[in-house]
Amino acid sequence: MVTAEWFATVATPDPGVFGTSLEGAAFDSHGHFYFVDTTAQKPKPKLMSLDLGTRKVSGLYSDPNSMLNCIGFGPDGTMYLCDLENGVNGGGRVVRYDPATGEIADVLTSVGGSAFVPDDMTIDTSGDMYVADYQGTPTSPTGRIVVRGADGSAVPVLTGLSHPNGIVLTPDQTAVWIDEDLSGTLDHVAHQLSSPASSTTTVTLHTASYLSLGANAYTDSLTVDGRGNIYMAVYGAGEVLEFDPSGIQIGRVVIPGDVPNVTHVAIEPGTRRAFVTASGPGGGYIYTFPALAPAPAGAPNGG
Structure with a gap:
């Protein structure tokens, strides 16, 4: 077990049922760090950056x-x-942020004419965007994985999910990891043969881990390092679970204090410095811990 260290306090308490809810810890390819405050009320910022040197x-x-x-x-x-x-x-939407104007613009607002609830995304090197459509329950699994192609087309590639939350590509980009927060699973999704006798690959979901997180804890976003280890934030439990590239849990990172709502991990490109968005009654925080392996240099990480 590893205990994370406090790095910065970045948001004051938000009103409402959920309180402060930091999300989306992410590095761009140049090593700039960003995050969002999902529940912030205007004029508080919803998209922010953090200078890791000055902590501003x-x-x-x-x-x-x-x-x-x-x-x-x-x-x-x-x-x-x-x-x-x-x-x-x-429903929800995917948007594009323009740093020159400070504005956002719609990119995707529906899939096949139906609304969707985009909770997380991962984007490959060709520009294809994989989006977790945060719908469904264990008894009515209507959640989907949607792919928006670089050409702007959008289609569901996997259905029958129960609140798909985190999603991340493997380092070789041959598959994605997802988690379903209502069923408490970590799932591997890839094109595979449906049977030994088959010669045609199909998109196949394989559950790698069934998780016991507690009554008020849920799987949240996923991140991978350069060796394929997976980092799962656990909302409500104040921890990050670490898995090896096959999906077997090998570690646990504890966020100290009264900061239970852990949502996302991002690893600084070219380093093992991992940063976590986390929230509690006192507001929103960034914590840090050493990742198991470095993130690739010159590539985004987290999100």
């Missing part, structure tokens, strides 16, 4: 309605964010 927070974007809760970077450096609640038809 800069507000980048705010509005009265959105619930931004993840960050992803395209191969050209464009920043994308998931917005849980501000889309059309009662």
Whole structure:
């Protein structure tokens, strides 16, 4: 077990049922660190950056309605964010952030004519975006994994999920890891043969771990390092679980103090310095711990 260290206090308490809810810890390919405050009320910023040298927070974007809760970077450096609640038809949307104007613009608001609830994303080097559609229950598994191609098309590639939350590509980009927070599973999704006799690959989900997290704890976002180890934030339990590339749990990182709502890990490119977004009654915080292996240099990490 490893105990994380406090790095910075970055948000004051937010009102409402969920209180402060930091999300989306992410590094761009140049090593700049970003995060979001999903529940922030205007004029508080919802998208922020943190200078790791000075520990100074800069507000980048705010509005009265959105619930931004993840960050992803395209191969050209464009920043994308998931917005849980501000889309059309009662659903959410994926947006693009323009640093020159400080504004966001819609990228994806529905899939196949139906609303969706984008909770997290991961983007490959060709620009294809894999989005966790945060819907469904164990008895009515309507959650999906949606792929928005670099050409703008969007299709569900996997259905029948129960609140898919975190999603991240493996380092070789041949598969994705996802977790389902209502069923408490870590799942590996890849194109595989459906049987030994088959000659056609299909998108297949294989559950690697069934997790016992406690009554008020849920799987949250996922991150990988350069060796393929997986880092799962656990909302409500104040911890990060570490898994090897096969999905076997090998470690645990504890966030000290009254900071139970741990949401995302990001590893600074080219280093083992991992940073965690976490929230509690006192506000929002960034914690740090040594990752099991470095993140690739010159590539985004987290989100």
